Every structure is written in structure tokens, then in C-alpha cells.
Amino acid sequence: MATEIKAPVFPESVADGTIATWHKKVGEAVSRDEVICDIETDKVVLEVVAPADGQLVSIIKDEGETVLSDEVIAQFQEGAVSGANETQAVQSDSKVEQAAAKTEAGAAPVVERAQPVSDQAPAVRKALTESGISASDVQGTGRGGRITKEDVVNHQSKPAAQPLSVAVGERIEKRVPMTRLRKRVAERLLAATQETAMLTTFNEVNMKPIMEMRAQYKDAFEKRHGARLGFMSFFVKAATEALKRYPAVNASIDGDDIVYHGFYDIGVAVSSDRGLVVPVLRDTDRMNYAEVENGIRDYAVKARDGKLGIEDMTGGTFTITNGGTFGSLLSTPILNTPQTAILGMHKIQERPMAVNGQVEILPMMYLALSYDHRLIDGKEAVGFLVTIKELLEEPAKLILDL
Known part of the structure; x- marks a missing residue:
């Protein structure tokens, strides 16, 4: 039944x-x-x-x-499946035996041609269509020469042997539908620009103290906690402390009301194949550095594998996004509504800086804070960003809660 x-x-x-x-x-x-x-x-x-x-x-x-x-x-x-599947398995095994016999006899091994795209599984057809790859270009490793989804992914990751040959004057276009996730992200970003009084303020931070501390303790940290010590944990902890000092940055607007949150749930923007997602670290004021690093790593893996759940991304009182991962030197991040602020990290760039009347080459990073001016005044926004800068440039204050 x-x-x-x-x-x-x-x-x-x-x-x-x-x-x-x-x-x-x-x-x-x-x-x-x-x-x-x-x-x-x-x-x-x-x-x-x-x-x-x-x-x-x-x-x-x-x-x-x-x-x-x-x-x-x-x-x-x-129940058990019989009939067509068993027949297919027998035919496939027979082909393998024939190929092995010819190889032993000195003949070239038989290589199965990939079947037409119409004969592939739905997931494979979708992957081929979205990537613009022809089924005949992919070496199928599945039964009977069938292409698997992994075959398409592996083919995409291979470097191109030579540039695409296109006839002179030919103009190529490919049209694919937006995914629901991509459409939803687009709607939220557009709403944020149209429905908020968004403004961005900038500052810069000397990353040398953090980099020296990380280099000194990263091996011992990984041995003790089983987690790699990155920069994000310092930023999450610094942002948490700054949110405590400036509650409006941790608030949200609900109609005509201001909602002040007495907890610190920080979203970390993660880029995935399906679009931008923002999983949330809960109660970051209660987390240690290892818990932050492990949380971010686990979310990155889940995002890559498409395993993020709705519960992983709901809520959040503040967001951090790191454009420096892709080499961005400066940007203006867009609010993740209904939150009222978002912190943008960027690439660490060595630059000549004036220090006590002397020129030094220092690893500098631009910070950007986009905020909703309806709720947050410029004084609070600048003070919040300066607090993060000071905590990162003197990490002892961050660790000692000074």
C-alpha cells in the first residue's frame, strides 16, 4: 500500500x-x-x-x-524493489566484465559515453542547466556512464584548458531563473535601502596587536580548544562589548516602537552557492573565543553543504560581514533589517602610518558601520566604531574586560 x-x-x-x-x-x-x-x-x-x-x-x-x-x-x-533496477544492474555488471576481458586481452578499455542530458537524474539536469555545461563534456562516473551531481561540480572546478571558442561577432547569453533564496535576499536588500535612513561611517584599525597575539598563541589555542584562532572571534567579542555600551546599536524598530534587546545575538554573513545567508551566534556575551570560532566554522560547513536550518538564521540583533575575504578594501554594507546596524570588515592592507612622529608600515583594516539614522545618532555610531577600534588595538582590554 x-x-x-x-x-x-x-x-x-x-x-x-x-x-x-x-x-x-x-x-x-x-x-x-x-x-x-x-x-x-x-x-x-x-x-x-x-x-x-x-x-x-x-x-x-x-x-x-x-x-x-x-x-x-x-x-x-x-518494500524491496525488483524488476527494472535488477535488470539494469545485471546489464551494467555485464558491461564491466566485457570491458575487463578486453583489457586483459590487450585491447583498450571500454569507456562509456555519458548519456544525453534528458536521461540524467533531475538533480544532474538542474546542475547542468545552471552551469551551462553540456552533458557530453562531463565524464560520468555513475552506473552505465551516468553523470552524477558530483561529476558536474568536479568538472566546474577544473581549470579551462583553453579559452571558449566563439565565432567572430557571436554574442552569447544565458538566462536562468532566480532561486527563491536569491529573490528573497534581493527583496530584503532593496527594502533596507528604501525603508531606512541608512548612513555609513568609517574608521580604521591597526591589526598588528591582534596579528601578533594570534601568531604567538594560535598553536596552543588549537591544541587546547580544537579550534583555529582567527580574527572573527576578536571582532565578535569586541562588537559584543561595544553593543553593551551603546544599546541603541543593538536595538530594532517595530512600527512606532523601539525594541531594546537585553541579549547579544550576532549574525555572521556567509556566502554560499545559493546566495548570502546570515546564521546567528546566540548570546555572544556568554561565549568564549573557542566557542565563537567553532560556531562560525560549523555554520560555514553547513552553509557550504546546504544544511542551514531556519532556526540557525532567525533572530539576530546585530550583523558582521567580512568583505575582506574576497579582497574588498572598502565597502558600505547594507542593513539586515529589522536590525539597525551592521559592521563591515575588510582586507588587511599594509600602509605607511604616522606613529609618534615616525612613519611605520602597519597592517591596517578599514571598518564600516552602516546604521539606521532614524534610531542611531551620529555620535553613538562613531562612538560604537571607535570602541571596537580601541578594543582591537589593545586586545588586553578586551580580554580583561577593561
Whole structure:
């Protein structure tokens, strides 16, 4: 008897989702807890797994269709799969044996040609379409020469042997639909620029003290805590202390009310293949440096693997974004509403600086604080940024809570 496969129950903040990828076809063998479908919402990608060993009997919601919370998307049959799959396995094994026999006889090994894109799994078709790669260019490692999603990713990561050959005068375009996540990010960024009185103030920080401390203690820190000592933990802890001194920067606007938060949940902007996401470190005032570093690392891995949950990204009272990762020297970050401020880190650049009447070459970083001028005055914004600068330039004050 067939059972229903339903979409997950979405949180209140998520109205609906879109079927992004079916990883299994009708009639294909499925193992218990194996991912059979991805549903993309405007915040995260949710995975639907098989309830038991068996096969899909029918797919009710195709890729690209909108689904509601707890809506039926497929029919599932529990039990062993026989017939077509077994025949395919026998045929595949036979081909392998034939190839091995020819190799032993001195003939060149048989290399299976990748099957046409129309014959590939939905996830592979989607990956090929979005990347603009032809199925004939990818070496399939799956059964019967089939292309896997990993084959497409590996092909993309290979350096191009030579520039793309294009006929003279030919102008190439590729049109792909925006993902729901990308559209949602675009909507939020546009709303932030249109609905807030956003202003940015800048300062610079001498990173030499932090860099020297990090170089001196990073090995001992990793040995003791099992985490690498980076720069982000210093910035998170410095921002937390500055938020304590300037509560308006940690506040938000709700209609005609100002909400002052008595806790410190700092979001760390992370770039992923699906777009910009901002997972939140909770209660950073109670976290030590190792907990901050481990938290950021775990979020980065989850973002890379598409495993971030809605609970990882909800809330947040302040955000830090690091454009320096990509080489940015200066930028004006956009508010992550309803928050009223965001701190932008940038590339560490050696520059000649005047120190006690002498010119020294120092590793400097520009800091940018974008804030909502409706709530935060210039005096508070500048004071907040100067506090972060002072704490980073004298890390002993940060560690000793001075």
C-alpha cells in the first residue's frame, strides 16, 4: 500500500516553498532516510527523506512547482524493489566484465559515453542547466556512464584548458531563473535601502596587536580548544562589548516602537552557492573565543553543504560581514533589517602610518558601520566604531574586560 510523502511543516515566517530537485525517479530504489527531494524556501533549502526502504510510486509535485506546508508531494511504496533496477544492474555488471576481458586481452578499455542530458537524474539536469555545461563534456562516473551531481561540480572546478571558442561577432547569453533564496535576499536588500535612513561611517584599525597575539598563541589555542584562532572571534567579542555600551546599536524598530534587546545575538554573513545567508551566534556575551570560532566554522560547513536550518538564521540583533575575504578594501554594507546596524570588515592592507612622529608600515583594516539614522545618532555610531577600534588595538582590554 502506497503512503504519502508530504512537504515539511514550514515555520510561521515561511509561507510556501518550491520543489528544487527530485533526487529519485519513479520506480528507482530508495533507502531509508535517503534524501529524495529538496524544497527551496525564501530562507533555506529543506530536505525530504524516504520513510523506509522502497520506491517512489508517483511524483505529484514536479520541479519548479510551489508547495504549501505539509502538502502531499509524492506517493511512496515500502518494500524491496525488483524488476527494472535488477535488470539494469545485471546489464551494467555485464558491461564491466566485457570491458575487463578486453583489457586483459590487450585491447583498450571500454569507456562509456555519458548519456544525453534528458536521461540524467533531475538533480544532474538542474546542475547542468545552471552551469551551462553540456552533458557530453562531463565524464560520468555513475552506473552505465551516468553523470552524477558530483561529476558536474568536479568538472566546474577544473581549470579551462583553453579559452571558449566563439565565432567572430557571436554574442552569447544565458538566462536562468532566480532561486527563491536569491529573490528573497534581493527583496530584503532593496527594502533596507528604501525603508531606512541608512548612513555609513568609517574608521580604521591597526591589526598588528591582534596579528601578533594570534601568531604567538594560535598553536596552543588549537591544541587546547580544537579550534583555529582567527580574527572573527576578536571582532565578535569586541562588537559584543561595544553593543553593551551603546544599546541603541543593538536595538530594532517595530512600527512606532523601539525594541531594546537585553541579549547579544550576532549574525555572521556567509556566502554560499545559493546566495548570502546570515546564521546567528546566540548570546555572544556568554561565549568564549573557542566557542565563537567553532560556531562560525560549523555554520560555514553547513552553509557550504546546504544544511542551514531556519532556526540557525532567525533572530539576530546585530550583523558582521567580512568583505575582506574576497579582497574588498572598502565597502558600505547594507542593513539586515529589522536590525539597525551592521559592521563591515575588510582586507588587511599594509600602509605607511604616522606613529609618534615616525612613519611605520602597519597592517591596517578599514571598518564600516552602516546604521539606521532614524534610531542611531551620529555620535553613538562613531562612538560604537571607535570602541571596537580601541578594543582591537589593545586586545588586553578586551580580554580583561577593561
